[in-house]
Amino acid sequence: MPDDRLLSINQVTTRERWTLEQAIDGYARHGVAGIGTWSDSVRALGLQAAARRIREAGLAVTGHLVGGLLTDRDPAVRRTRIDDNRRVIEEAAELGARCVVTIAGGLPAGDRDLAGARARALDGLAELLPVARAAGVTLGLEPLHPMITAARSVLPTLELANDWFEALAPGAAPGEAVPGLGIVVDVYAVWWDPNLAREIARASGRICAFHVSDWLADTTDLRLDRGMMGDGVIDIPGIRGMVEAAGWQGMREVEIFSARDWWQRDPDEVVRTVRERYRTAV
Amino acid sequence: MPDDRLLSINQVTTRERWTLEQAIDGYARHGVAGIGTWSDSVRALGLQAAARRIREAGLAVTGHLVGGLLTDRDPAVRRTRIDDNRRVIEEAAELGARCVVTIAGGLPAGDRDLAGARARALDGLAELLPVARAAGVTLGLEPLHPMITAARSVLPTLELANDWFEALAPGAAPGEAVPGLGIVVDVYAVWWDPNLAREIARASGRICAFHVSDWLADTTDLRLDRGMMGDGVIDIPGIRGMVEAAGWQGMREVEIFSARDWWQRDPDEVVRTVRERYRTAV
Numbered sequence: 106m107p108d109d110r111l112l113s114i115n116q117v118t119t120r121e122r123w124t125l126e127q128a129i130d131g132y133a134r135h136g137v138a139g140i141g142t143w144s145d146s147v148r149a150l151g152l153q154a155a156a157r158r159i160r161e162a163g164l165a166v167t168g169h170l171v172g173g174l175l176t177d178r179d180p181a182v183r184r185t186r187i188d189d190n191r192r193v194i195e196e197a198a199e200l201g202a203r204c205v206v207t208i209a210g211g212l213p214a215g216d217r218d219l220a221g222a223r224a225r226a227l228d229g230l231a232e233l234l235p236v237a238r239a240a241g242v243t244l245g246l247e248p249l250h251p252m253i254t255a256a257r258s259v260l261p262t263l264e265l266a267n268d269w270f271e272a273l274a275p276g277a278a279p280g281e282a283v284p285g286l287g288i289v290v291d292v293y294a295v296w297w298d299p300n301l302a303r304e305i306a307r308a309s310g311r312i313c314a315f316h317v318s319d320w321l322a323d324t325t326d327l328r329l330d331r332g333m334m335g336d337g338v339i340d341i342p343g344i345r346g347m348v349e350a351a352g353w354q355g356m357r358e359v360e361i362f363s364a365r366d367w368w369q370r371d372p373d374e375v376v377r378t379v380r381e382r383y384r385t386a387v
Numbered sequence: 388m389p390d391d392r393l394l395s396i397n398q399v400t401t402r403e404r405w406t407l408e409q410a411i412d413g414y415a416r417h418g419v420a421g422i423g424t425w426s427d428s429v430r431a432l433g434l435q436a437a438a439r440r441i442r443e444a445g446l447a448v449t450g451h452l453v454g455g456l457l458t459d460r461d462p463a464v465r466r467t468r469i470d471d472n473r474r475v476i477e478e479a480a481e482l483g484a485r486c487v488v489t490i491a492g493g494l495p496a497g498d499r500d501l502a503g504a505r506a507r508a509l510d511g512l513a514e515l516l517p518v519a520r521a522a523g524v525t526l527g528l529e530p531l532h533p534m535i536t537a538a539r540s541v542l543p544t545l546e547l548a549n550d551w552f553e554a555l556a557p558g559a560a561p562g563e564a565v566p567g568l569g570i571v572v573d574v575y576a577v578w579w580d581p582n583l584a585r586e587i588a589r590a591s592g593r594i595c596a597f598h599v600s601d602w603l604a605d606t607t608d609l610r611l612d613r614g615m616m617g618d619g620v621i622d623i624p625g626i627r628g629m630v631e632a633a634g635w636q637g638m639r640e641v642e643i644f645s646a647r648d649w650w651q652r653d654p655d656e657v658v659r660t661v662r663e664r665y666r667t668a669v
Contacts, residue, residue, distance in 0.1 A: 212604075212620050214604070216620070217620050217621065217622040217625075218622070219578075219579070219622070223581075250533065250534065251532065251533045251534065251579040251580070252532065252533065252534035252606075252609070254579040255579075255602060255604055255606075255619075255620045256604065256606075261579050261580075261581070262580075262581060264581065264582075265581045268581075296501075297501070297533040297536040297537075298533070298543075298544075299505075299543070299544060299546070299547045299550075300546075320537060322494075322496070322537055322538065324534075324537075324538075324609060325608075325609075326607075327534070327606060327607075327609065337537075338494050338498070338499050338537045339499065340499040340500070340501070343499075
């Protein structure tokens with residue numbers, strides 16, 4: 106049975122009906138040990154207030170979002186994105202977040218040049234890495250599912266995340282941790298990948314966050330129809346075993362975007378269900 | 388400009404409003420050179436009648452569907468699937484189809500064992516390959532998009548299709564054609580893949596069909612929301628260049644599943660648009 110002290114919940118899981126303050130209090134009340142936070146909520150509450158409240162509730166911050174989104178061609182937009190990333194990094198430092206969950210960004214409107222978008226994202230990450238290091242923060246490269254390559258992230262596989270990691274940290278030995286840089290494994294994004302076992306092993310020493318939810322057999326939406334662990338087809342314990350064999354000993358963050366189901370329910374029920382399923386299906 | 392004599396249309400593109408007979412006549416009337424056929428339509432019309440009508444219309448059959456779907460655990464279901472594949476192969480032989488478009492099948496209901504499903508699919512293909520060879524038919528392994536891994540196909544990448552090809556034809560030299568076995572490249576399924584160029588090159592001599600459609604930036608459905616070429620984000624000419632560099636000189640088959648848009652329109656308008664976009668966006 107997974108250790109309850111390693112359960113974290115990303116606030117997106119309850120964000121339709123709980124503010125960040127309510128989520129902090131609610132997760133703590135239910136004995137959850139960590140939280141994943143989003144910049145817009147933290148800014149709405151105030152960074153200092155959010156950091157204090159999370160600290161007082163005794164929650165770890167297993168990740169802060171959203172970093173990255175660095176694929177725009179327009180230099181002014183790009184500069185705005187870099188500046189926002191600097192702010193997200195500062196927030197992560199203040200919150201004591203284990204990483205900034207960092208996604209590449211999608212294809213700019215009207216653009217078909219995937220290779221170019223990937224090059225710009227990698228270039229932006231190279232610019233941000235020293236900023237993160239100076240702040241004592243880790244940029245966690247998170248591959249997203251290929252179905253949102255155009256809309257959200259041109260980084261669709263763990264293999265490419267490992268490639269980028271190695272491009273950003275040349276000379277790092279296999280299995281060696283690199284300051285300021287990590288990889289986020291989200292089962293929902295990677296479960297289908299025939300190279301999953303190989304690429305998780307390759308990510309040894311690099312993993313900075315582990316996200317769980319489930320893929321529903323009757324999925325109806327490309328972004329907002331994730332399932333509760335146990336309700337879908339992902340072999341979550343199997344993937345957890347892989348990341349643990351790759352050295353991951355940190356928390357398991359539950360992150361469920363579910364417009365048609367879990368977002369409609371009473372958040373207390375959601376958190377109770379997360380706790381139950383964490384024990385039986387993670 | 389792509390050669391008009393290489394334009395084929397999969398009948399699914401007009402199937403909501405045209406029967407197979409109407410599609411055969413309509414495509415020929417518009418100067419389209421080929422058709423992709425589906426078993427259910429061919430059976431409804433009668434195999435001999437369908438073959439004769441297609442022949443008389445002067446259309447090539449660039450592919451016949453659906454082969455595969457071989458992931459079930461239940462031996463009886465599996466046997467039914469093998470038998471149906473035998474029938475599909477016979478149909479393809481009678482139609483003179485360039486290949487049977489063959490997909491793996493998804494995860495059986497309640498099943499989370501991807502590796503097992505893949506093993507069963509590969510096993511079924513090994514059983515069918517001699518059948519196809521004896522009939523002078525090519526099984527075209529078609530990877531589908533990772534978003535339908537659970538629902539339709541546990542073969543989500545061209546890399547795995549190449550792996551399976553090599554497992555099924557051990558000892559085949561790189562670039563060498565193998566009787567009865569091929570690979571289908573559908574831009575919609577593979578465009579996002581960071582390994583695309585490498586794996587298309589690896590498929591040299593293996594490609595038996597090339598399918599085109601487009602990925603809409605605002606895609607709303609996991610199966611039935613494909614776009615017309617030019618309306619989305621895929622660099623179709625770029626991928627066509629890759630398959631041609633890998634030796635493909637055959638036809639380009641337009642295959643558009645579009646419940647909300649193209650399936651609602653007058654099929655004559657759809658075919659006219661396909662012809663225009665074939666010239667400007669393929």
